[in-house]
Amino acid sequence: MRISSPPDEEDTRTVITLLNGKVEIDSQLQTYANLWNQGNNLYRIEVNTQTSGFSSALAGSTMFPFEGTPSQSVVDLSNEDWVEHTTLAYEESGSVLGFPFSIEGWGLIYNADLLESADINPADLTNFSAFQTAFLQLDTQKETLGLDAVVSMASSLDSGMEWVTAHHNLNSLLSSGLAYGDLSLTEDLLSGMVRLPQSITISQKELSIKPDLFLI
Numbered sequence: 001m002r003i004s005s006p007p008d009e010e011d012t013r014t015v016i017t018l019l020n021g022k023v024e025i026d027s028q029l030q031t032y033a034n035l036w037n038q039g040n041n042l043y044r045i046e047v048n049t050q051t052s053g054f055s056s057a058l059a060g061s062t063m064f065p066f067e068g069t070p071s072q073s074v075v076d077l078s079n080e081d082w083v084e085h086t087t088l089a090y091e092e093s094g095s096v097l098g099f100p101f102s103i104e105g106w107g108l109i110y111n112a113d114l115l116e117s118a119d120i121n122p123a124d125l126t127n128f129s130a131f132q133t134a135f136l137q138l139d140t141q142k143e144t145l146g147l148d149a150v151v152s153m154a155s156s157l158d159s160g161m162e163w164v165t166a167h168h169n170l171n172s173l174l175s176s177g178l179a180y181g182d183l184s185l186t187e188d189l190l191s192g193m194v195r196l197p198q199s200i201t202i203s204q205k206e207l208s209i210k211p212d213l214f215l216i
Contacts, residue, residue: 013044020049022102029101087180106172114145 020029026049033045078096083089090098115122118141120134138150153169174186188194 011044013040013042015044015046017046017048018101020047020101023049023051025102114147117145 018029020026026047029047033047036045074097076095076097077083077099082099083096086100088100089096110122112122118138120137125131125134135150142150176185178185185194
């Protein structure tokens with residue numbers, strides 16, 4: 001978020017620019033900004049939505065110039081009214097430095113016909129053990145069902161590897177149902193106490209396989 005001087009003499013309100021990396025909620029944020037701007041005489045909100053993620057937007061950009069070091073340019077939001085209405089504010093060293101503007105759900109998209117052919121009822125997939133059993137069952141029937149893999153992840157090899165793979169799917173692994181703010185798994189990985197399986201080289205053929213499940 002950036003706060004800047006008025007861009008012209010006709011509108012003297014201070015401009016608040018919100019950098020939005022969630023393209024899917026752009027229309028909602030734009031609607032909110034328009035409603036805000038109609039009723040506020042001091043501040044005007046601009047929503048700048050980036051289709052390629054934050055990293056691409058900020059790399060070499062003058063959109064958010066820091067005065068001094070980045071830590072000196074961060075505003076302490078701890079006393080704002082909205083803080084008491086959320087448990088998802090970003091905190092560091094006891095201060096609230098960021099606010100949530102998008103909350104997402106996680107899920108699996110599955111091929112219902114394929115699961116039926118494998119005699120798997122998706123209604124029974126309610127825990128990790130059930131998923132593991134179903135995946136193993138599918139794995140033994142890959143040739144019969146015409147599959148190259150049980151699970152596939154759709155992602156581009158450019159920004160998708162950062163945005164989808166790292167920020168979304170890897171994040172779901174690191175949280176693993178832990179309480180918000182619990183970094184125990186991350187810390188165990190960094191310390192070497194927990195090790196992930198060695199990465200597998202993905203061929204071009206494997207990138208274009210027909211999946212039965214997409215992890216999102």
